[in-house]
Amino acid sequence: MSKEEFIPTRDWYVPPRNAKTPLETPLDPADVAVPTRRYTDPDYLQNEFDLLWTRTWQLACRESQVSNPGDYLVYDIGKRSYLIVRGTDGQVRAFYNSCRHRGTRLCNGRGNTGKSMKCPYHMWSYGLDGSLQAVTDRETFCPIEDADYGLSEVAVGTCAGFIFLHPDRTPAESLTEFLGDVPALLEPYRFEEAVTTLDVTMPCSANWKVLVEAFVEMYHVQTVHPHLLATLDDVNTYFENLGRHSWMIVPTAVTSERLGGTVSEIDRLEGVISIMADGVGVRSRENRSAGEETAAALRQMFTNEAGELELPEGSSVRDVFVEMAQNALKEKGFDLSGLSAAQFLDDHQFHVFPNVIMNCYAGLNMFLRFRPHATDPGQCLIDLMLIELIKDPDEIKSRTAVHQEYAEGEISLGEVIDQDTDFLPEVQAGLAGGDLENVTLSKQEIRIVNFHKALDGYIPDRNA
Secondary structure (H helix, E strand, O other), rough: OOOOHHHHHOOOOOOOOEEEHHHHHOOOOOOOOEEEEEOOOHHHHHHHHHHHHHOOEEEEEEEEHHOOOOOOEEEEEEEEEEEEEEEOOOOEEEEEEOOOOOOOOOOOOEOOOEEEEEOOOOOOEEEEEOOEOOOOHHHHHHOOOOOOOOOOOEEEEEOOOEEEOOOOOOOOOOOHHHHOOHHHHHHHHHHHHHHEEEEEEEOOOHHHHHHHHHHOOOOHHHHHHHHOOOOEEOOOOOOOOOOEEEEEEEOOOOHHHHHOOOOOHHHHHHHHHHHHOOOOOOOEEEOOOOOOOHHHHHHHHHHHOOOEOOOOOOOOOOHHHHHHHHHHHHHOOOOOOOHHHHHOOOOEEEEEEEEEEEEOOOOEEEEEEEEEEOOOOOOOOEEEEEEOOOOOOOHHHHHHHEEOOOOOOOOOHHHHHHHHHHHHHHHHHHHHHHHOOEEOOOHHHHHHHHHHHHHHOOHHHOOO
């Protein structure tokens, strides 16, 4: 299938910057083989903790999660634990979550610690700036210089309302240098103003990279998510690598050419309604139909007097839903004139190295983060947040999420997410239980190629 053959169904779209479709993307044969030990070997997992997670910026939380003095959040990655806290001066700092007396964890989860942080073991006390404030029974110790016993601080920075940290206090690479073009691409979405309306964590029986890789390619949609083919173009998705990071643009309300032109505009409308109604959210596995009311309301909007679905004359499904999204945000009082029409409907999805996925739409961001298990390469944690632009104070209060943790498979997060999280343990089982030495990547998986080339810069095992 050539680019020219597909022009009639994508002539509404001008790809941004240097984004290319898979067939337009160059691929070096030297980059297509990835050792399976990267997903299964405990030694490689330990190399990640020693050589990657100690040497890279990583997204820890949202600024709004530590908005007031004394607010804290604990970010764990493997066995390492960091404490992010906002000081009385309004500044956000991060420290190793360990008392300087005998190493006890200072805090767990998230909350407000008041004007100081106290060790739960022997009540050593630290200021919100990490300085040592008090030592219980100080007179029984040899002389202690307070300046030598402050909490060990790490570097922090912000982007788009997110807080990043680096395990070094003075990393060689600034956050700005690390992120490159990403902040400019995220800026028009105004996510720093958004509200977290869903915040969940659950384990998954697969390596964290298996999860990352599933979300940066569209090659699997035809088999794992076949119901999406009527409403998005999995073949001519646009990709662009951004240094260690990458993004892709998934055209929506455009039928995959795998279906051979068999889908009508009304069928496409029905498909978009179903996907929008399903959405992402917490519901029981036994009752995943939480979007039935939304679907019924959307269908009613497009039902004519004969009871049939009908689009406004001269309009496509894309036209209608772009206009709906634009009007909804205008009614909320948000000016998103910096976004193109396509950004109101299409999935502009970012991979922020190493382990974050952001599915960006006007007014909405689905944030996914995959954290490795401390000792088992076949396990990881999934952190999922929905971030929405909301202006009404009452709605903000009622919809702001409280973090929840669930067991694997305990809940449904929506059909598409469930399909991935149910299937990916089978990928992990095959990687661990077979004799495959390398996985082999294609042009459709160019973002995975880029991901592993970035990993090579920290753990050069492919060149050993």
